[in-house]
Amino acid sequence: MSQPPPSILYCHCKYAQVVPKEVKDAVLRRLCESGVAFEAVADLCEMSARRDPALARLAQAGPVKIAACFPRAVKWLFHQAGAPLSPDQAEVLNMRTLTAEEIGTSLLAVDLHANLPVGKFAPSDQPTATSALA
Amino acid sequence: MSLSTPTLRILLYEGEGAQPLAAADRYAAISSLLEKGYAVTRSAADRPVAPADSSPMLVLGRFPGSPPDVAETDIPVHFHDITALAPAQLADLVETVRTDTGTAQHGAWKPWFPVIDYDRCTNCMQCLSFCLFGVYGVDGDRHIQVQNNDNCKTNCPACSRVCPEAAIMFPKYKAGPINGDLVSDADLQKEKMKVDISALLGGDVYAMLRLRSEKAKSRFSKERDSDKALAERQKCLIKLAAAGDIPPEVLMSLPSPEEIARRAEEAQAKAAAARGA
Ligand code: SF4
Ligand code: SF4
Numbered sequence: 001m002s003q004p005p006p007s008i009l010y011c012h013c014k015y016a017q018v019v020p021k022e023v024k025d026a027v028l029r030r031l032c033e034s035g036v037a038f039e040a041v042a043d044l045c046e047m048s049a050r051r052d053p054a055l056a057r058l059a060q061a062g063p064v065k066i067a068a069c070f071p072r073a074v075k076w077l078f079h080q081a082g083a084p085l086s087p088d089q090a091e092v093l094n095m096r097t098l099t100a101e102e103i104g105t106s107l108l109a110v111d112l113h114a115n116l117p118v119g120k121f122a123p124s125d126q127p128t129a130t131s132a133l134a
Numbered sequence: 135m136s137l138s139t140p141t142l143r144i145l146l147y148e149g150e151g152a153q154p155l156a157a158a159d160r161y162a163a164i165s166s167l168l169e170k171g172y173a174v175t176r177s178a179a180d181r182p183v184a185p186a187d188s189s190p191m192l193v194l195g196r197f198p199g200s201p202p203d204v205a206e207t208d209i210p211v212h213f214h215d216i217t218a219l220a221p222a223q224l225a226d227l228v229e230t231v232r233t234d235t236g237t238a239q240h241g242a243w244k245p246w247f248p249v250i251d252y253d254r255c256t257n258c259m260q261c262l263s264f265c266l267f268g269v270y271g272v273d274g275d276r277h278i279q280v281q282n283n284d285n286c287k288t289n290c291p292a293c294s295r296v297c298p299e300a301a302i303m304f305p306k307y308k309a310g311p312i313n314g315d316l317v318s319d320a321d322l323q324k325e326k327m328k329v330d331i332s333a334l335l336g337g338d339v340y341a342m343l344r345l346r347s348e349k350a351k352s353r354f355s356k357e358r359d360s361d362k363a364l365a366e367r368q369k370c371l372i373k374l375a376a377a378g379d380i381p382p383e384v385l386m387s388l389p390s391p392e393e394i395a396r397r398a399e400e401a402q403a404k405a406a407a408a409r410g411a
Contacts, residue, residue: 005181012168015244016306018313025165032161037178040164042171045305046245049283050238052141054173057184073305073314076249080280096313117316119253 005110006063006091008038015043019069019095026100027067027107034108044068048077055083063089063112067103069096075116087116142237143189144228145175151202152195153217163194166221167228171240190235192228210235246306247283248293254301254317261293261302269293290381 010028013019031038039058041047047055058064059078064085068074071092078085091113093103106113144167148154155163160176167174175183190210193201201213212231216224232239248261248269257278262270270293271281291312294302300317311317 007182007184013306014168014171015241018306018308028165028168029161032164032176033157035157035178035180037176037181037183039173039175039183040168041173042168042240043245045247046171046240046243047141047173048249049243049245049247050139050141053187053189054141054143054184057187061182061184069305070310070314070316072251072316073249073303076251076303076314077305079252080249117253119251121252 006065006089006112007058007061008036008107009058009064009066009068010038010040010107011044011066011068011095012040012042013044013069013095015046023095023098023100023103024067027095027103030100030104031107036108044074044077048081051081051083055081059083059085065091065093065107065112067093067095067107069094071115072117085116087118088114090114090116092116139236139238140189141240142172142228142232142235143175143186143191144172145177145191145193147177147193147195147202149177149179149202151199152197155196162221163216163224166225170225170228172228190237192231194224194228243284244288245283246288246290246304247286248280249303249305249314250278250280251301251303254299255297256299256301258298260296260298264296265293287381 008031010031011019012024012028028040031040041054044055046052055078060083066074071094074092075085075087075090089112091106092115093106095103146155146160146163148160164174164176177183186207186209188209190212192212192214194214194216195201196217197213197215198217201215212235214227214231216227219227255278257276259272259278262272262278267282267285267287269280269282269286271279273279291304291307294300294304294307294312300311300321302312303314304312305314307313309315311321
């Protein structure tokens with residue numbers, strides 16, 4: 001049996017104007033018209049801040065294409081929420097720099113071009129017990 | 135505001151037992167929910183969506199008869215028929231369910247907080263010592279961590295300017311590399327944008343962080359020259375002001391040398407406690 005295509009995650013960047021509105025609206029419209037399954041979230045940053053368990057279930061769902069912003073930001077937002085993305089299973093499409101057309105086409109393509117920046121930190125290096133400053 | 139309240143998961147169901155939505159209606163429904171801060175899963179047979187977890191779930195769909203059966207589960211699942219609902223009414227319905235389930239309200243806080251790139255971070259602790267609002271802490275292995283996101287001052291990227299490695303991002307910032315764009319060599323060279331936190335002290339607080347004996351601490355306090363510290367602090371204020379995007383209330387209340395030293399000691403004590411736990 002062939003592998004299902006990667007799952008799709010769309011970020012609406014609700015609480016800032018850094019993603020052009022016409023780009024994010026056109027990407028969402030294309031997803032809705034395509035009839036595919038996808039996850040749409042209002043604001044990945046907000047989810048990361050609240051360590052929303054949804055990020056863990058999204059990160060653990062296998063290969064994923066994410067329409068959001070810079071891959072470096074998305075990588076560490078997931079990490080900071082305790083839900084690291086697997087570097088070889090995630091492709092981030094940057095709605096701050098790419099066109100809606102480019103993003104829509106890449107999101108719906110079945111092949112995944114993993115593009116998280118890879119550095120010295122291993123995905124398994126998760127924080128240990130915390131000690132907050134008062 | 136509590137960031138730990140569970141969130142409501144919304145599933146737009148168009149499978150067996152439900153009538154599919156026209157593309158325009160689907161877009162209108164999902165957009166209206168995103169604009170209210172919700173996350174929506176649109177399921178279909180072509181590819182996977184994230185599996186269920188323990189979050190309360192609201193299933194929306196056009197159900198001509200009774201809603202589809204659900205396999206036995208401990209997750210609270212609510213069904214609503216949305217056949218006759220306009221997008222605005224849909225958002226109202228979801229808000230009612232959110233209140234009834236006691237799940238998180240969205241939009242009360244602009245998600246502005248630092249995100250650390252651990253591929254770059256050297257764990258120097260400058261950000262922890264600098265931040266006025268207790269946003270940073272350390273984990274049990276004394277690694278720097280962002281712990282109190284909602285203490286962060288909205289639109290203030292000051293700590294990203296004190297980080298010597300350009301390791302601190304604010305994804306909603308307007309420009310790179312603070313917004314998460316790649317860090318170039320030129321970015322690292324922009325020393326004029328950086329504020330040397332040790333200059334705030336007229337001494338080396340980081341050496342103190344490493345040397346834990348009482349003797350070392352007393353040497354640190356003797357060596358600190360308060361006039362020099364004040365002059366350096368003023369220089370730092372001017373540099374931050376020149377960056378042009380630090381909120382005035384942050385500029386007005388940069389930590390005193392004593393406050394920075396106190397925070398450094400506190401962080402160290404808490405790290406030791408976390409290690410011993
Ligand atoms: S992850 Fe990027 S696109 Fe999404 S909310 Fe944060 S800044 Fe906006
Ligand atoms: S100032 Fe930068 S390098 Fe130093 S601990 Fe903070 S994030 Fe890491």
